[in-house]
Each structure stands twice: as structure tokens, then as C-alpha cells.
Amino acid sequence: MNTSDKSKIKNPLKYYYTNVSENLYNQMRFYHLLSTLIGALAIIPATIDYELRFSRPLRKLSNLKDCEKCEQNDVDVFYRISILFLSFLAIILLIPYKKLYYDWLKSIPFTYREFPPVQNISVLEVLEMQRKRKFLEYFTEENIWLALVVFLIFPYPGDETSFHIPQQILYTKVKVCYYFAELAYAIMVLRLVLLASSLFNYGKYQTRVAKNAAEKYGIYITTSFSMKCYIGANPMPILIFGFLIPGVIIFGHLTRIFERPVNSSVFGSIENSYWNIIITMTTVGYGDTFAISILGRIMIILSIFWGGIILSLTFVTVGQVLKMNLNEIRAYNSIILGRAAADTIESCLNATKLYTRNNRNWEIVKGKLRAFLNLKNSSSGSDSYILYLAGSAVCKLNTIETRTDRIVEKLFKFRDTLK
Numbered sequence: 001m002n003t004s005d006k007s008k009i010k011n012p013l014k015y016y017y018t019n020v021s022e023n024l025y026n027q028m029r030f031y032h033l034l035s036t037l038i039g040a041l042a043i044i045p046a047t048i049d050y051e052l053r054f055s056r057p058l059r060k061l062s063n064l065k066d067c068e069k070c071e072q073n074d075v076d077v078f079y080r081i082s083i084l085f086l087s088f089l090a091i092i093l094l095i096p097y098k099k100l101y102y103d104w105l106k107s108i109p110f111t112y113r114e115f116p117p118v119q120n121i122s123v124l125e126v127l128e129m130q131r132k133r134k135f136l137e138y139f140t141e142e143n144i145w146l147a148l149v150v151f152l153i154f155p156y157p158g159d160e161t162s163f164h165i166p167q168q169i170l171y172t173k174v175k176v177c178y179y180f181a182e183l184a185y186a187i188m189v190l191r192l193v194l195l196a197s198s199l200f201n202y203g204k205y206q207t208r209v210a211k212n213a214a215e216k217y218g219i220y221i222t223t224s225f226s227m228k229c230y231i232g233a234n235p236m237p238i239l240i241f242g243f244l245i246p247g248v249i250i251f252g253h254l255t256r257i258f259e260r261p262v263n264s265s266v267f268g269s270i271e272n273s274y275w276n277i278i279i280t281m282t283t284v285g286y287g288d289t290f291a292i293s294i295l296g297r298i299m300i301i302l303s304i305f306w307g308g309i310i311l312s313l314t315f316v317t318v319g320q321v322l323k324m325n326l327n328e329i330r331a332y333n334s335i336i337l338g339r340a341a342a343d344t345i346e347s348c349l350n351a352t353k354l355y356t357r358n359n360r361n362w363e364i365v366k367g368k369l370r371a372f373l374n375l376k377n378s379s380s381g382s383d384s385y386i387l388y389l390a391g392s393a394v395c396k397l398n399t400i401e402t403r404t405d406r407i408v409e410k411l412f413k414f415r416d417t418l419k
Contacts, residue, residue: 015114016114017107017110017111017113017114018111018114018115020107021104021107021108021111022208024100024103024104024107025104027100028097028100028101028104029198029201029202031093031094031096031097032094032097032198032201033195033198033201035090035091035093035094035097035147035198036090036147036191036194036195036197036198037198038086038090039086039090039150039151039191039194039195040192040195041086042082042083042087042090042154042188042191043189043191043192045079045082045083045086046079046083046155046188048079049075049079049080049155049185050155050181050182050185050257052073052075052079053072053075054072054179054260055073069177070177070179071177072179080155080156080157080158081157083155084154084156087151087152087154088151091148091152094139094147095138098138098141098144099138102133105129106129106130109121115212117215147194150187150188150191150194151191153184153187153188154184154185154188155180155181155184155185156181159180159181160179160181161179161180162178162179162180163177163178164176164177164178165178165293165294165295167293167294169262169292176261176262176293176294177261178258178261178295182257182258185257186254186257186258189250189253189254192246192250196242197223200223200226200227201223201226203226203230205226205229206221206226235313235316235317235320236317239310239313243306243310243313247277247281247306247307247310248274248277249274251277251281251299251300251302251303252270252273252276252277253270253273254299255267255273255276255277255291255296255299255300255303256268256273258291258293258295258296258298258299259273259291259292261293262293262296266289267289267296272289275289276289276290276291276300277300280303280304280307281303281304281306281307281310282307282311283307283311
């Protein structure tokens with residue numbers, strides 16, 4: 001067996017630990033995505049159960065005492081059992097996700113043999129990666145217990161408990177009745193946030209090359225870092241499909257949930273809820289629809305903050321679109337300088353023909369000549385002119401400058417002959 005055959009046999013094992021670590025990482029984020037996706041799918045039967053159970057008859061604000069009545073329709077328990085099944089399935093899938101996460105941590109030190117780390121790794125950090133975890137640690141870390149809390153909050157089968165929130169409506173003190181199932185259904189919206197965070201674990205900013213590049217600057221790639229990268233690279237699509245549309249849908253739905261016990265005649269329609277959020281987030285505020293309940297007004301306040309984020313991103317995006325780049329600045333300076341030179345030469349020629357008959361034209365020539373000379377002198381010290389010199393087209397600039405100097409020299413001679 002020759003040397004080339006031996007190298008072909010050894011090459012597949014050259015990056016063995018790196019490939020193992022990469023496979024563990026891919027399986028880990030797959031289970032995390034699957035868990036959050038199944039947890040988010042539980043919102044579908046929860047929405048059906050809510051619409052069937054709490055579709056109250058229309059009422060007017062004059063009937064304030066009706067707000068204190070706890071009313072709900074009789075609905076089959078099948079939908080809530082579906083919510084229960086999907087929620088606990090999402091929780092169960094967190095166990096293999098966490099196990100693969102710890103296995104991935106254990107495999108990282110072995111990859112240093114094949115790809116040395118950019119920054120020095122201490123022995124304590126390696127021991128922390130390699131140590132054996134207890135079973136309770138699978139659920140006590142921040143990203144896990146937060147997901148557990150979110151997955152455990154949902155309308156349970158047979159739950160008909162209610163509570164009242166006292167407030168004042170039309171100078172009358174009333175107690176608005178809510179079911180805990182309504183509040184739990186509203187909190188289930190947070191599952192969409194978990195799903196979005198798991199989706200950001202995929203993409204071009206989560207590859208091995210991206211991680212190695214980030215380690216050079218001491219940056220650990222996280223979900224928030226990936227989100228910032230996508231916003232910087234594609235601000236307009238992220239603004240529309242990641243902030244604006246989801247914000248209108250989520251806050252509009254939450255406002256409708258908390259406003260229906262008070263005034264179903266307005267927020268009984270989902271279109272009115274969306275319209276209310278749109279005019280609130282854009283700070284228009286026509287006043288044709290407005291929230292009355294305390295919880296509904298809290299949702300409106302949160303939507304205002306969300307709208308402020310959207311408006312700030314909009315201003316930044318529009319500013320980037322309208323801002324001229326370096327080549328556009330160069331073209332602008334060349335156009336202004338060329339038009340000024342052409343205008344001055346044209347005035348000189350016209351004044352030469354009419355000088356003997358009208359001395360007033362020479363005053364126009366001198367004014368335009370003086371403006372052109374001032375423009376040329378001021379352009380050489382401007383920032384845009386310095387950026388122009390720093391560009392790649394220095395040779396073209398020198399040619400233009402040489403021609404401009406010749407024109408100016410001829411203009412000076414022409415002015416001296418007319419004195």
C-alpha cells in the first residue's frame with residue numbers, strides 16, 4: 001500500500017471529534033426547535049376553545065352590571081385535552097434536548113486537538129464542560145425553567161375558576177369578571193417568542209465559520225446576536241415580517257381578549273382590534289376605538305412601546321436608503337463642479353460678443369466667475385472631496401483637476417485681457 005492510499009484512509013478520521021461535536025449540536029437544536037414548535041401548535045386548539053367558549057352576546061356600556069357576570073358557553077373538553085397533550089409533549093422533548101446539550105459541551109474540549117481555540121481556555125472551564133450533571137440541572141437552567149413555566153401555563157381541562165378586577169367605568173365602580181383560562185390563553189402567546197428564538201439558531205450566522213470568526217473578537221454567538229445580524233443585513237423584511245405584522249396580530253388579539261368582557265360591541269370584531277393597534281403603534285390615535293378595561297389598557301401601553309421600536313427601525317432604514325454612498329458623493333461633486341465650469345465659460349463667451357454694446361453682462365460674468373473660483377477653492381477642503389481623493393479613482397481625479405486648472409488659467413487670462 002503506497003503513501004497516497006494511507007492518506008485516504010486517515011483523512012476521514014482527521015476531524016473525527018469535530019464532526020461528532022457538529023452532529024451533537026445539530027441534533028440539539030433540532031430537538032429544541034421541535035419542542036418549541038409543538039408548544040406553539042397548542043395555540044391552535046386553545047384559540048378554537050376560546051372563541052367557542054367566550055363568544056358572549058353584544059352588550060352596551062350602559063349595562064355595566066353585565067361586566068360582573070362570569071359567562072361562558074359549554075364546549076367539548078377535547079380542545080383542552082389537545083392543549084394538555086401538546087404542552088406536555090413539548091416539555092418531554094426538552095429532556096433529550098438538554099442531554100444532547102451536555103454531550104455537546106463534553107465534546108468541545110476534544111475538538112481543540114483538531115482546531116485550537118482562538119482564545120485560551122482555562123482548566124476550570126474544561127472541567128465544567130466535562131463534569132456530570134444531576135437530573136435536576138436539566139430543568140434549573142435559565143433557558144429551561146423559563147420554557148417550562150411557559151409550557152405549563154394553559155387552560156386546563158375542567159378549569160372554570162374566575163376572578164374580578166375592580167375599576168371605574170363612566171364614573172361607576174364595577175368589577176370586571178375574567179376566567180383564569182382567558183388569562184392563561186393570553187400568556188400562551190409567549191410560546192411564539194420561544195419558537196422565534198429557536199428559529200434564529202439556524203442560518204448563516206450559526207455556522208462553524210461564523211463561530212470561529214466571532215471568537216476572534218470574544219463574541220459568543222447567541223440568538224440575540226443572530227437577530228442583530230439579520231436586522232443589520234435585511235432591515236426592511238425583518239421590520240415588516242418580524243416586528244410590524246406579528247406585533248399587530250399579537251397585541252390586537254390580546255386586547256380583544258381583555259376587552260370582550262367589558263364591551264363586546266367594539267372588540268368583538270378582530271378587525272377593530274387590529275385597527276386599534278395599528279393607529280396606536282403609529283401614534284395616530286383617531287379615538288374611534290379605545291380600550292376600557294385595565295388589562296386592555298395595559299396591552300395598549302405595551303403596543304405603544306413596541307410601536308416605538310418599529311418607528312425607530314423605520315427611521316434608521318429610511319435614512320440608510322436616502323444616504324449617498326462614496327461613489328454617489330464623487331458623482332455629485334463632479335456634476336456640481338462641471339456645471340459651474342460650463343456655466344462660467346458660457347457666460348464668458350456670451351459677454352465677449354456683447355461687451356462693446358452692453359457692459360452689464362460683464363458684471364454677470366464676473367459674478368459667475370467668482371462663484372466658480374470660490375466653489376473650486378472650497379471643494380478642495382471639504383470632507384466629500386477628501387473622500388474622493390481617498391477613493392480608487394485617483395488617476396481620473398488628477399486628470400479632471402489638470403483640465404480644471406487649465407480652464408481656470410484661461411479664465412484668468414481672459415479676465416486680464418478685458419480689464
